[in-house]
Amino acid sequence: MRIGELATRAGVSVRSLRYYEEQGLLISTRSPSGQRHYTDGEVERVQLIQRLYAAGLSSRTIAEVLPCVDSPSERNSDEAFERLVQERDRISRHIDELLRARDALDRVVDVNRAHRAQLTPR
Amino acid sequence: MRIGELATRAGVSVRSLRYYEEQGLLISTRSPSGQRHYTDGEVERVQLIQRLYAAGLSSRTIAEVLPCVDSPSERNSDEAFERLVQERDRISRHIDELLRARDALDRVVDVNRAHRAQLTPR
DNA sequence: CTAAGACCTGACATTGACGTCAGAGGCAAG
DNA sequence: CTTGCCTCTGACGTCAATGTCAGGTCTTAG
Numbered sequence: 001m002r003i004g005e006l007a008t009r010a011g012v013s014v015r016s017l018r019y020y021e022e023q024g025l026l027i028s029t030r031s032p033s034g035q036r037h038y039t040d041g042e043v044e045r046v047q048l049i050q051r052l053y054a055a056g057l058s059s060r061t062i063a064e065v066l067p068c069v070d071s072p073s074e075r076n077s078d079e080a081f082e083r084l085v086q087e088r089d090r091i092s093r094h095i096d097e098l099l100r101a102r103d104a105l106d107r108v109v110d111v112n113r114a115h116r117a118q119l120t121p122r
Numbered sequence: 123m124r125i126g127e128l129a130t131r132a133g134v135s136v137r138s139l140r141y142y143e144e145q146g147l148l149i150s151t152r153s154p155s156g157q158r159h160y161t162d163g164e165v166e167r168v169q170l171i172q173r174l175y176a177a178g179l180s181s182r183t184i185a186e187v188l189p190c191v192d193s194p195s196e197r198n199s200d201e202a203f204e205r206l207v208q209e210r211d212r213i214s215r216h217i218d219e220l221l222r223a224r225d226a227l228d229r230v231v232d233v234n235r236a237h238r239a240q241l242t243p244r
Numbered sequence: 245c246t247a248a249g250a251c252c253t254g255a256c257a258t259t260g261a262c263g264t265c266a267g268a269g270g271c272a273a274g
Numbered sequence: 275c276t277t278g279c280c281t282c283t284g285a286c287g288t289c290a291a292t293g294t295c296a297g298g299t300c301t302t303a304g
Contacts, residue, residue: 004280014281015262023261033270035281048226055223058260065230072233075241081234088227091220098217101177104170105210108187111194112203119197126250136251137292145291155300157251180290 003028006038010046017046023059025049025066055091125150128160132168139168145181147171147188177213 007014020026021036026045028036048069052062065084067077129136142148143158148167150158170191174184187206189199 002281013262015264018282019262031270033281034283035270051219051223051226053261054219065227068234069230072230072237075238081238084227084231084234088224088231091224091227095217095220095224097173097176098213098220101173102210102213102217104173105187105206105213108191108194109206109210112190112206115194116197116203124250135292137294140253141291153300155252157300175291 001038001040003036003038006042006046009043010050012046012050020046020049020059024063025059055087056094057087061087123160123162125158125160128164128168131165132172134168134172142168142171142181146185147181177209178216179209183209 001009003014003017007017010017017026017036021028026042026049028038031037049062052065057065061083064080065087067080068084123131125136125139129139132139139148139158143150148164148171150160153159171184174187179187183205186202187209189202190206
């Protein structure tokens with residue numbers, strides 16, 4: 001498929017796909033005229049990339065860990081694997097942070113609800 | 123206390139504190155010469171602000187919900203309260219997203235560990 | 245009084261993942 | 275062959291929180 005279809009199916013912009021390729025996250029085969037072509041499998045790869053971006057990984061970091069995804073059967077560099085584990089842990093810490101933030105907001109919500117119920121009984 | 127001490131105690135930069143004030147998140151009393159002065163209570167306010175930033179709220183959004191924090195006893199505008207709840211839900215969705223991302227990385231980690239164990243037995 | 249260090253305002257710089265535009269070529273349908 | 279849509283490269287724009295620098299004032303220890 002060409003870039004527009006991949007963009008639609010993966011739910012990202014064409015611009016983003018070109019950017020991913022520029023960052024070494026995505027590879028395309030080129031038609032004689034230079035147009036990018038992709039296989040069906042790239043859809044989920046793009047979705048994984050999006051998920052990692054959403055989890056706060058940078059392009060550079062994603063590029064660093066993708067080898068472990070692409071060829072787990074080969075022994076990838078220790079740095080790549082270590083980075084992978086490290087990012088997993090960073091995400092865990094981020095989740096904890098978000099849970100605390102949510103708790104803080106929950107308390108604010110509760111207090112406000114209480115006052116609202118009081119001010120507008122029924 | 124002056125701005126430097128607040129910065130140290132809250133763990134942020136002086137620049138950030140001035141920015142928070144510019145965004146209407148923080149108020150300071152000024153000495154005759156124009157220097158900012160804060161009370162001890164501002165320390166936790168700054169920490170809350172930091173926590174909300176870390177949870178992905180923008181300055182504008184934080185400014186929007188802070189009234190509910192400052193005076194839950196008054197009936198704040200419905201928009202403010204609604205925004206509060208809305209952000210809480212956004213954080214919940216973000217947490218779910220991070221959990222999925224972590225699961226994905228966990229699977230990659232496991233597969234890689236398996237191959238590593240195999241390649242370097244013991 | 246004086247020097248060091250904290251503070252002031254204002255302004256420009258940074259970073260990263262895109263948006264957007266320009267100018268040119270590719271491709272299928274009529 | 276033309277019309278319309280997709281794609282190409284390259285480049286500049288954006289946004290938000292913060293860093294950083296300049297030039298000047300304030301405060302405080304000695």
